[in-house]
Amino acid sequence: MKLMSLVYSIAVFCALQPQIILAAEESKSHDWRARSSVVDRDTYAESDTDEELVFGREIAARILGQYKVSGNEKLQKYVNLVGTTLTRNCSRPELDFHFVVIESSEINAYSTPGGYVFVTTAALSNMENEAELAGVLAHEIGHVIERHIVKELSLKGAEKSAVSSFAALIGGASKSAGIAFSQAVDKAVDIILRDGLKKEDEMQADSSAVLLCAISGYDPSGLVTFLDKVGKIKSGVGATYPVYDVRLATLQRAMSDEGIAGMKLALNTERFTKAMKTEAGPNPLDIIRKVMPGGTHDQK
Amino acid sequence: MTMRRFLLALTLCSTLFAATAYSDESLYVQPFRAKIYSKPSLASEVLGQVDSGFKFVSTGREGNWVKLVVKGKQGFIPAVQTAINPPLGKSAAQGAESAPKLGARARTATTAVVAGMKGLTYEDRARVTKDELSDFEALDKIDALKISPDELKAFQLEGGKR
Numbered sequence: 001m002k003l004m005s006l007v008y009s010i011a012v013f014c015a016l017q018p019q020i021i022l023a024a025e026e027s028k029s030h031d032w033r034a035r036s037s038v039v040d041r042d043t044y045a046e047s048d049t050d051e052e053l054v055f056g057r058e059i060a061a062r063i064l065g066q067y068k069v070s071g072n073e074k075l076q077k078y079v080n081l082v083g084t085t086l087t088r089n090c091s092r093p094e095l096d097f098h099f100v101v102i103e104s105s106e107i108n109a110y111s112t113p114g115g116y117v118f119v120t121t122a123a124l125s126n127m128e129n130e131a132e133l134a135g136v137l138a139h140e141i142g143h144v145i146e147r148h149i150v151k152e153l154s155l156k157g158a159e160k161s162a163v164s165s166f167a168a169l170i171g172g173a174s175k176s177a178g179i180a181f182s183q184a185v186d187k188a189v190d191i192i193l194r195d196g197l198k199k200e201d202e203m204q205a206d207s208s209a210v211l212l213c214a215i216s217g218y219d220p221s222g223l224v225t226f227l228d229k230v231g232k233i234k235s236g237v238g239a240t241y242p243v244y245d246v247r248l249a250t251l252q253r254a255m256s257d258e259g260i261a262g263m264k265l266a267l268n269t270e271r272f273t274k275a276m277k278t279e280a281g282p283n284p285l286d287i288i289r290k291v292m293p294g295g296t297h298d299q300k
Numbered sequence: 301m302t303m304r305r306f307l308l309a310l311t312l313c314s315t316l317f318a319a320t321a322y323s324d325e326s327l328y329v330q331p332f333r334a335k336i337y338s339k340p341s342l343a344s345e346v347l348g349q350v351d352s353g354f355k356f357v358s359t360g361r362e363g364n365w366v367k368l369v370v371k372g373k374q375g376f377i378p379a380v381q382t383a384i385n386p387p388l389g390k391s392a393a394q395g396a397e398s399a400p401k402l403g404a405r406a407r408t409a410t411t412a413v414v415a416g417m418k419g420l421t422y423e424d425r426a427r428v429t430k431d432e433l434s435d436f437e438a439l440d441k442i443d444a445l446k447i448s449p450d451e452l453k454a455f456q457l458e459g460g461k462r
Binding site for chain 1: 330334335340343344352364378380381383433436438442443445447451455456458459461462
């Protein structure tokens with residue numbers, strides 16, 4: 001009888017175990033370190049990548065509809081070289097990442113699914129070395145790698161469900177699918193440019209960024225020094241970021257835990273300074289703007 | 301408790317144990333090369349290097365690191381370098397970029413085709429969006445900027461300075 005009761009108790013415990021685990025994971029979801037251990041590592045097929053890219057291009061085109069691309073081709077090339085150095089070491093080898101300098105007085109950077117990464121001229125002008133640039137780009141790469149926007153919109157890969165919401169949204173031929181696609185793009189643009197991602201996503205991108213920088217040979221302190229500067233400038237106003245001091249403290253703890261806090265790797269200060277001093281070629285639009293009333297605007 | 305209930309409980313117990321006790325997952329190294337470290341720290345000893353596509357069974361995660369057993373020793377690989385699926389080819393990702401590069405005048409037609417593929421006319425699509433402009437011509441220029449392996453190699457050799 002005792003044996004039977006014991007077996008019955010174990011069965012009840014096992015039946016409840018998934019709920020216990022779920023509850024534990026739910027409580028972990030507010031902690032980025034724990035979250036990175038339980039993060040949903042979806043499986044994605046090649047078709048999903050294709051659809052993610054179509055979606056990402058649509059969002060990137062929308063961002064470019066609002067911001068002007070810097071005409072400084074040498075600087076664009078330089079930023080792409082730094083970004084590609086990082087992406088060679090990351091977990092999305094199927095993507096061709098594109099790094100774009102956009103003109104804006106707002107200190108910020110954005111990324112879209114599919115690998116379009118934007119950094120503003122104001123952000124660049126507040127950087128002192130290549131490691132800081134690498135840190136910012138790596139943070140945005142982190143959002144792409146973890147498919148934060150895709151997950152925020154609850155778009156699942158083909159292998160995750162019988163009917164892929166991604167495929168239905170992107171590949172659907174019906175009018176309603178088209179409307180849903182446009183609305184998903186609108187929502188994604190809102191998240192990227194206005195609302196921001198979840199705090200946990202930002203912190204996860206921070207922690208993976210410093211690791212990616214260190215793996216790629218860049219001093220991981222670059223992101224820390226840049227965020228410190230921006231935090232002081234913005235005083236925590238940045239709507240798309242968690243409060244800077246909390247973010248910095250979390251990041252520094254992560255760097256310490258992962259043995260990269262004291263690493264002295266490349267800053268490439270001289271090369272960065274030289275790249276920033278490259279002259280943009282004459283842009284006919286700038287000449288027109290000089291004679292037009294209203295002057296230059298951040299946004300188109 | 302009847303024997304039937306006992307057997308039912310026993311079956312339930314063993315099934316649930318089997319489903320919950322083992323959570324290891326197969327992972328693949330994604331970039332062209334990744335190092336295996338002795339601890340979840342870049343400052344720790346490097347146990348070896350593996351190439352893209354290397355498959356391993358992860359025995360767990362520790363922050364941004366995945367655990368594995370290599371030659372009888374516990375090792376760690378940065379999670380940012382692994383994924384649950386084998387490295388995907390670029391062919392799929394480039395499919396969406398393979399549209400012919402057209403001039404600005406042809407852009408409206410291209411956009412109409414893309415919109416049409418989604419079951420919408422250009423006008424429909426403009427109506428359902430928030431009247432925000434898109435600039436596909438700028439996007440085409442961005443796509444056209446490519447970094448060659450030689451350029452990247454030279455850039456990396458030139459760097460590494462403080």
